[in-house]
Amino acid sequence: MTQVNPQLSERRVLMTELLWSFGVGVLVVAIIGMVLVTALTMGVNPPSNVERIDPKTLHLSGEFAEQNLGTTVTSDGIIARVIATQFMFVPRCIQVPEGRQVTLRMTTPDVIHGILVTGTNVNTMVVPGYVAQVHTVFTRTGDLLMPCHEYCGLGHSEMYAVVQVVSQNKFRPDSNGRAVCAQR
Ligand code: CUA
16 A cells, blocks of 8 residues: 655645646636737727717717608618617618618617517617618518517517518609508
């Protein structure tokens, strides 16, 4: 039977602990360094595009004033503008045509929201201070649910809109290029 030297075994325990502390220390420094380097060199961006807007005044004038919200057909294509706010989307329904490129542009005056349109590739965050932009083509007609998918407060679960996809011959914008949802 071999006699264990208590002095030696305590020394070994200490060395093992120091070795692991050193290893963990190196990893922590490496991870913090990686976070700092990527943040400083690659930029810290919201999803989609980097386009700033003042959340305090966006409703007063400019692109996201009330009269500009909803779907508009312009020379740049079909653009649907929506404001996400606690706890609703304005407007609550947007009409878009099937089979044509649509640009969704969204922003928020309050907190971070998120949107997705069920059954499509539309999925983005809506971050205060930025305009979120998504391009898509809706491939079938019908009413698609667009819920908020980022917890934004007590009314989060009640926050949704509807995307009304209509066939191209039913998509009839008015003389100003504006299209609104048909009564459902
Ligand atoms: Cu807006 Cu959740």
